Amino acid sequence: MGSMPPSTPAKSLINLQLGWPSPRLFARDGLLKGAGDILTSDKETAAALIYGPHIGHPPLRTSLAEWLTTVYSPKTGPVSQDGIAITNGASGNLANVLQRFTDPLYTRKVFMVEPTYFLACPIFEDNGLQRKLRGVPENAEGLDIDFLRRALEATETAAVAAAKSSGRSDEPTVKNGATYPKIYKYVIYCVPTFANPSGKTFPMQTREKLVSLAREYDALVVSDDVYDFLHWPEDPKAPHDPNAAAPPRLVDVDRAMPGYRKWGNTLSNGSFSKLIGPGVRVGWADCAPALARELAEVGSSSSGGAPSHLTSTFVDKMLRSNYMQDFIRSTLVPTYRARYYVLMGAIKELLVPLGVTVEVNKPTDVTSEIGGGFFTYLRLPDDIPAAKTVAAFALKEYALRIAFGHMFTVTGDADSLARAEADGGFSRCVRLCWAWHEEGEIREGVERLAAAVRDVRDRVARGEDVGSQLSIGIR
């Protein structure tokens, strides 16, 4: 299909914003089999339908540890189940982590890699950390570590001086005592591998520097490692190596560096949402054993048992039977891989000639398979309005939905918004997802985006005001 004149009634919506797997990719058969294995056995049902152990279903902690060992081949040896707590997914677990390990007064700041996974912001706000969220820009090394260091230094100096001048001790005041044995001064939130939204992957040096900084400033790095399992070669003709390790997690980098501490400074936030389907609500935390044990004592688990206990018993069966591993290898990776090449090919053919650039980095020092995750990230040319306007225009005139830079600012951080809108800022960027639509629709989506870019450019050249009549929700 070529460009579609705006007067043509919009076809059905193409949604390249949605970061959800298409329903045909849900791991339904394996889930059904897992559920059957549990619910047809009196013994298994008895263990699955009681309140689960706070830290999670023991067999799943074991099967996860074994699986994660094969996925990451950590330098420090096999992943231990002692550091694993079962969660109800990355979002729910972030909330639990903040409830247990941050204090709304004592915890000084939350640093979020920017552009950020915007839906994490309300989770921090719900935990009393509003007005404390600060963006840390990405750069060619994945993350501007020097910026983060300066921000930590300045914040720490100011916090210590404020405590001194007020004469109060610099201790947690809201959450203290035996219930809260560890409160971090800082939280650093990131998606270090195949990031949402930017698709970027941190090279090794960035990972190590980040962990060192976290140790220096008593920060907990929460990394959403939810896309790590979906990777493939950049070259369409290259064979996929099912044994290629995923980039090392920050938690494994922390464990491998001398001086690993009792509580650790890293927590890997894992999830089956992108592998089974988001409704499954099962995930895991992998962190220092002391941290995992303490996380398990969050009030809602003390009362209700491990989150998602019943479903986690089904997921354990899926891992033990190798269904999950085979499904990733034989269904998810080939499907996403094929869609990725269609998307990248169409971008090269249709958008690059219009001045659009792909902003995703390729750090070959952490993985030989640099295609992966759900997203690619593009910068629009400077002679058209910001991505927010282009997105609103594409939605109205071309029935195409895309995610745009303004969505990825850090809530409440005026500097984050200013950086987005500065020259070269990420308000000119868009995120495209290949998880929801099939190959033909993805190609058509890029055609619609190219038509929208050309159309906007023509209108701007004619002196028309493209933006002021359009609006689009940021969240």
Ligand SMILES: Cc1ncc(COP(=O)(O)O)c(C=O)c1O
């Ligand atoms: C970076 C990131 N974290 C967390 C989530 C949500 O994970 P879950 O469904 O496990 O809560 C997503 C889903 O889009 C995501 O992209």
